[in-house]
Amino acid sequence: MKKYHVAIVGATGAVGTQMLSILEQRQFPIEKLTLLSSARSAGQSLRYNGQSVTIQEATPDKFKGVDIALFSAGGSVSKELAPAAVEHGAIVIDNTSAFRMDPNVPLVVPEVNELDLQDHKGIIANPNCSTIQMVVALEPIRQAMGLKKVVVSTYQAVSGAGVHAIDEMKNQSQSILNGEKPEAKILPVKGADHHFPIAFNVVPQIDVFDSNGYTFEEMKMINETKKIMHMPSLKVSATCVRLPVETGHSESVYIEVDEEGKNVADMHQLLESASGVVLQDSPHEQIYPMPSTSAGELEVFVGRVRQDLDEPNGFHLWIVSDNLLKGAAWNSVQIAESLLKLKLV
Amino acid sequence: MKKYHVAIVGATGAVGTQMLSILEQRQFPIEKLTLLSSARSAGQSLRYNGQSVTIQEATPDKFKGVDIALFSAGGSVSKELAPAAVEHGAIVIDNTSAFRMDPNVPLVVPEVNELDLQDHKGIIANPNCSTIQMVVALEPIRQAMGLKKVVVSTYQAVSGAGVHAIDEMKNQSQSILNGEKPEAKILPVKGADHHFPIAFNVVPQIDVFDSNGYTFEEMKMINETKKIMHMPSLKVSATCVRLPVETGHSESVYIEVDEEGKNVADMHQLLESASGVVLQDSPHEQIYPMPSTSAGELEVFVGRVRQDLDEPNGFHLWIVSDNLLKGAAWNSVQIAESLLKLKLV
Numbered sequence: 001m002k003k004y005h006v007a008i009v010g011a012t013g014a015v016g017t018q019m020l021s022i023l024e025q026r027q028f029p030i031e032k033l034t035l036l037s038s039a040r041s042a043g044q045s046l047r048y049n050g051q052s053v054t055i056q057e058a059t060p061d062k063f064k065g066v067d068i069a070l071f072s073a074g075g076s077v078s079k080e081l082a083p084a085a086v087e088h089g090a091i092v093i094d095n096t097s098a099f100r101m102d103p104n105v106p107l108v109v110p111e112v113n114e115l116d117l118q119d120h121k122g123i124i125a126n127p128n129c130s131t132i133q134m135v136v137a138l139e140p141i142r143q144a145m146g147l148k149k150v151v152v153s154t155y156q157a158v159s160g161a162g163v164h165a166i167d168e169m170k171n172q173s174q175s176i177l178n179g180e181k182p183e184a185k186i187l188p189v190k191g192a193d194h195h196f197p198i199a200f201n202v203v204p205q206i207d208v209f210d211s212n213g214y215t216f217e218e219m220k221m222i223n224e225t226k227k228i229m230h231m232p233s234l235k236v237s238a239t240c241v242r243l244p245v246e247t248g249h250s251e252s253v254y255i256e257v258d259e260e261g262k263n264v265a266d267m268h269q270l271l272e273s274a275s276g277v278v279l280q281d282s283p284h285e286q287i288y289p290m291p292s293t294s295a296g297e298l299e300v301f302v303g304r305v306r307q308d309l310d311e312p313n314g315f316h317l318w319i320v321s322d323n324l325l326k327g328a329a330w331n332s333v334q335i336a337e338s339l340l341k342l343k344l345v
Numbered sequence: 346m347k348k349y350h351v352a353i354v355g356a357t358g359a360v361g362t363q364m365l366s367i368l369e370q371r372q373f374p375i376e377k378l379t380l381l382s383s384a385r386s387a388g389q390s391l392r393y394n395g396q397s398v399t400i401q402e403a404t405p406d407k408f409k410g411v412d413i414a415l416f417s418a419g420g421s422v423s424k425e426l427a428p429a430a431v432e433h434g435a436i437v438i439d440n441t442s443a444f445r446m447d448p449n450v451p452l453v454v455p456e457v458n459e460l461d462l463q464d465h466k467g468i469i470a471n472p473n474c475s476t477i478q479m480v481v482a483l484e485p486i487r488q489a490m491g492l493k494k495v496v497v498s499t500y501q502a503v504s505g506a507g508v509h510a511i512d513e514m515k516n517q518s519q520s521i522l523n524g525e526k527p528e529a530k531i532l533p534v535k536g537a538d539h540h541f542p543i544a545f546n547v548v549p550q551i552d553v554f555d556s557n558g559y560t561f562e563e564m565k566m567i568n569e570t571k572k573i574m575h576m577p578s579l580k581v582s583a584t585c586v587r588l589p590v591e592t593g594h595s596e597s598v599y600i601e602v603d604e605e606g607k608n609v610a611d612m613h614q615l616l617e618s619a620s621g622v623v624l625q626d627s628p629h630e631q632i633y634p635m636p637s638t639s640a641g642e643l644e645v646f647v648g649r650v651r652q653d654l655d656e657p658n659g660f661h662l663w664i665v666s667d668n669l670l671k672g673a674a675w676n677s678v679q680i681a682e683s684l685l686k687l688k689l690v
Contacts (some may be wrong), residue, residue: 054627151653153498154584156545170522171346177519183495193548194631201637202500202588204649213609215650222654235655237596237661241500243547250547251500252584254599254672264558283554286539292546304549306558309567310580317396318549318584 003031009058010073011035014163015095017327019070019193023213024049027036036062067345070332085264086122091345093332099121100125100224107227110338111276112139117338124335128220128248129327130154134195135228136300137319146258148298149235155250156206158198160323161187166246199244206240215240219304248291249323256313267305281305289320296328348376352411354403355418356375356380359508360440363674364415369394381407407430415677421549431467436690438469438677445470452572455683457484458620462683469680473565475499475594480573481645482664485619491603494580500595501551502586503543505668511591516602517544544589551585560585593636594668601658626650634665642667643675681685
């Protein structure tokens with residue numbers, strides 16, 4: 001079996017460390033592993049398959065000989081280094097928003113649009129975490145019943161904002177429990193004018209605001225869903241909200257399907273056999289997805305499936321997944337596995 | 346000015362103590378105050394206007410001479426004692442779900458349907474907390490533009506489940522911060538088969554499940570909204586979710602209005618002049634409602650107003666209010682104030 005030279009850019013981050021752990025867990029056929037980071041973390045080392053790998057500063061020349069480069073170090077790093085990696089012959093799987101809406105870049109969730117990988121020109125984009133888990137659950141429904149409209153409200157974990165946001169939430173939580181005033185320096189957006197405590201609070205802002213009053217996170221969900229599902233005229237709207245949860249995004253999703261006369265049993269049947277989905281929907285036994293039971297798992301968990309009481313074609317779903325795994329690291333590694341399967345690398 | 350004999354049933358609870366504090370804050374014209382509770386809390390005392398008031402066990406005879414009885418001690422207590430209070434000549438303002446859908450009982454949010462009080466037959470119901478804040482924000486829109494459809498996803502605080510639920514959340518939070526396993530004995534529903542930690546988690550269950558897969562909390566929002574707004578055929582759906590927040594419910598609300606050609610500026614104008622509403626909607630200054638800024642306030646805070654990008658008549662709103670105040674204690678006291686104003690007591 002052929003083995004590959006794999007690089008991780010942003011190896012020390014919340015997603016980068018998960019990428020490393022999933023590559024190991026999946027026994028990805030790695031010949032050589034290159035771990036890259038900012039100058040600040042270079043020189044440190046991380047364990048992979050029982051061996052210590054020294055982290056190097058990410059510079060263009062480090063991609064010589066690399067077959068697959070997994071990027072998760074922020075959009076500006078991707079914009080600077082991904083083209084260099086491609087020039088050196090690497091296929092880039094980029095977890096930032098830098099190239100997602102570029103018409104020349106496939107935006108891929110393997111359960112939904114794996115074959116879009118065939119059109120890649122060196123860079124493949126990994127969608128936004130909150131988009132990925134939603135389309136995994138909606139694609140089997142779209143295939144069987146058609147899809148007209150999606151209204152989603154998210155319940156997003158702080159790890160989506162990085163390891164420092166997790167520390168901030170924990171420190172704030174301890175301060176509040178001690179009766180002290182919490183300090184806020186990172187959330188909702190690093191570098192924004194105002195910071196608000198997330199501990200024991202709910203913040204209806206993820207990423208910065210667009211001129212239309214939607215946040216970039218909301219526009220990502222709207223635009224990426226249409227691109228991944230190949231449905232430019234799908235009606236999608238999103239409200240994205242941050243909560244004091246460490247890992248695991250939840251989503252309350254209202255959909256309207258095309259086909260008439262469908263019911264919850266039809267939905268259950270579809271979701272039970274859907275790739276990457278685990279149905280957890282037995283309300284009378286109190287079985288439904290939660291972050292506490294989904295964190296650390298690779299799948300997308302779906303429950304609380306209900307038919308709308310007024311709209312016969314309307315359904316409600318509750319979708320939870322680990323935002324660092326299926327929402328980021330696992331979807332990226334899964335794309336790499338698809339590239340191997342499709343003999344594209 | 347006439348003064349009244351007021352009783353609070355459930356005086357030691359999360360809502361009861363807020364009722365006491367609001368009666369004092371509003372300088373409600375009280376001649377005599379009777380505080381009632383279960384046998385367990387009887388004999389304790391609470392402060393009112395600088396005086397100590399001894400709590401008595403709630404029994405039918407305690408309502409002799411009472412003009413207004415504010416109930417917030419659970420549905421079974423209301424069912425047992427509210428009729429007795431009415432027999433003794435009291436007007437009951439009941440904060441439980443016991444009588445809300447009774448066609449002979451007005452279900453009142455003063456900003457929306459104050460005049461329904463005129464039809465009372467002794468018992469007046471205070472709606473569910475999550476319903477109240479939503480209808481306060483939607484009523485001015487309904488009046489000006491008509492209302493066709495409402496899809497709400499809630500982000501509800503634990504204080505809605507009582508003081509013990511708050512303690513549970515805090516204890517669980519400290520356990521998790523200490524690296525210990527959290528204990529869950531109350532949430533999502535006291536007496537249910539399974540309990541789940543709420544600290545650093547999201548639980549898509551409030552109250553027990555109905556046979557249609559919706560929770561009672563969701564059905565309350567659906568049915569009560571139609572009753573309060575006098576719109577039996579309004580399309581309403583709800584997904585109710587509990588979060589690790591102490592006080593302050595948030596709601597992501599999608600609506601479709603009847604009138605064509607409306608925009609966000611029209612919505613802002615309506616909400617700015619609406620009774621009981623504070624508009625907090627300046628996204629580029631990061632001004633939007635949050636539980637941390639709404640707890641302790643009497644108003645309903647509305648922000649993140651956006652026009653749907655596909656549905657010209659569709660709008661998105663983010664609505665936050667203190668679930669113990671406007672969601673319970675303040676709405677009850679406000680009903681009492683309306684009774685005085687309308688000379689119904």
